[in-house]
Amino acid sequence: MKFLVIGLGSMGKRRIRCLKALGVQDVAGYDPRADRRAEVKERYGITVYDDFDHAVKTFSPAAFVVSVPPDRHHHYLDIAAENRIHFFVEASVVDTGFDQLKRKLAAVPIVAAPSATLLFHPAIAQIKEIVASGRLGKISNILHHSGQYLPDWHTYERVSEYYVSNPATGGGREIVPFELSWLTKVFGFPDRVCGNFRKTIEIEGADQIDDTYNMLLDYTGFLASVTVDVVSRHASRRLLVNGEFGQLIWDWDDNCIRIFNPAGSEWETIPYDMGEAAPGYNQNIGESMYIEEIRSFIAAIEGKAAFPNDMENDHRVLKLLYAVEEADRTSSYVRVEN
Template identity: 40%
Template sequence: MKILIVGLGSMGKRRIRNMQYLRQEEIIGFDPREDRCKEVLEKYGVRSFQDINQALKEKPNAMIISTPPDLHMAYAKIAIKNNIHFFTEASVVQDDMLEVIKMLEKNDIVGLPSCTMRYHPIVKMIKTILEKNIIGKPLSFLYHSGQYLPDWHPWEDYRKFYVAKKETGACREIVPFELIWLTDLFGKIKTVSGHKSKVSHLEVDIDDIYNILLEFENGMESTLTVDVIARFPFRQLKILGEKGVILADWSEKNVKYYTNENGWTENKVDDGIVEENYIHGEGPYIEEMSSFLDSIQKKIEQPYTFKEDLQILKILEIIESSSESGLKKNVGN
């Protein structure tokens, strides 16, 4: 296949690496910025265009949309109209997503939204532990995801890219990113109580911390904290079960669990090579791209859909509504 990478920033370059790892040889790029087009040519040998119409003349079979989130659906519609399979990075705004869903229903192409964390070896190991009933029925979890915003892209001013905008703010973006895999592990959410605020001196007009109480349909009562103020990049999960506990730490790259019968069992995890200026390994992203290719070739069912993604974004809205009203909110599924 010929693959068009739309957007050649941090994620676009990662997707080029992913596809080259998967031995996809026909890769082209698009970005309105000349410097980015030159960079991917020098680093990866990928020919790029500053005009999307010129890129489309190359007749790509698949499009990977790695633009800021508020542009995802615009390029998704371009892909559908040109009968091109497409993948979008993590979403945070609904925009025309419902329209895209309806367009996909009338077309025989694959449109796949990102669910990267479901491919992470830590998440997959946790899922296995839960499925084996090692800690019994899960009753609650405490999860913290945080990283200081200026460290996200150390090569550019954090005040000048999409994470500084209210609608696509960094903290707001990460909440649905985490909910995608948390709901895959623990099921549907019944109610939420949320509180978001700006507590730091970061020079952006965004909320920099979200504290959320989640009540699941299975009875679990859990807490989720997402921030962009932590000076060390945290991703830590504690799951309390009837027979034991699970502790997962993404920075330490380990998952350990405890039961009264056997004490602690620890497992180290490898998420692949970590590229310069990146924090997370390439492994889950490569697997996600492999899944996209397999979906196109009908080898597997689509692992995650825009209908599911839209529901996650609606939960984000309900969390924010709860913060504004101070009330617990029901989540309709």
């Protein structure tokens, strides 16, 4: 099976590594930037193209892996749908014709796999099982914080040189769907939301972006408070879930989940193995979850199992982001379509 990786920036290179780790031999790459093509050709030994149409015609891929900036996703997804080419695409941040794309996809027998990387994180997979089992009892409230420092993402280039400096696709805004994709799989979609998003500090090259999002998700029966930012000088991801039978705490720095059992007044520690991170990446961002995500995409193409995310769900998550932004602009709660 042939895979064409579209976009050879940091995520495109990561997806190539994933395919290679899974033993996939027929991989090619496309990027208009000569420096990226040269780096990928030297590092991974794959064929690279500077012309997209020529790449598709010459290489004849069975699947696209779309790792371009979010505001350009739709161009390649439309081509995939029109040519019945399976595709994997990084998480959506902007709605550039989602409804039209979904109508096209409904008429063609291809796998459309929007990224949901954190569903493959070993801690989150276990948290999902724990919550679904009812072990914590009825959920009362949830606190979640995801923080990173934007200039640390790409230490080899300025923030102004890639898409995170674009207000529509960058900064804290890009990470919100990344977190909501797994939170909604674990806890479901809320009934209504309110929130705020702001530029709170100065980051060189990111003059126009909002660096912090605060969200209150109202599930009627319980509440979730979620903060996502790109101003945290130490990359962090922390979750606290209060249930009637226990409390769950996860801090990704600890490599374990902790559950408090009030009956015995004791904490249970559930360790997990994150695996190795690629050179230059935070130790908590192991390659294994990205590899498992691409493995799941391949399995879906082969008809072995459905990919755990789809375009309809991806669109719902994006609408949730838009609802939070509307809530801030109108100083009100916004109902969520369910």
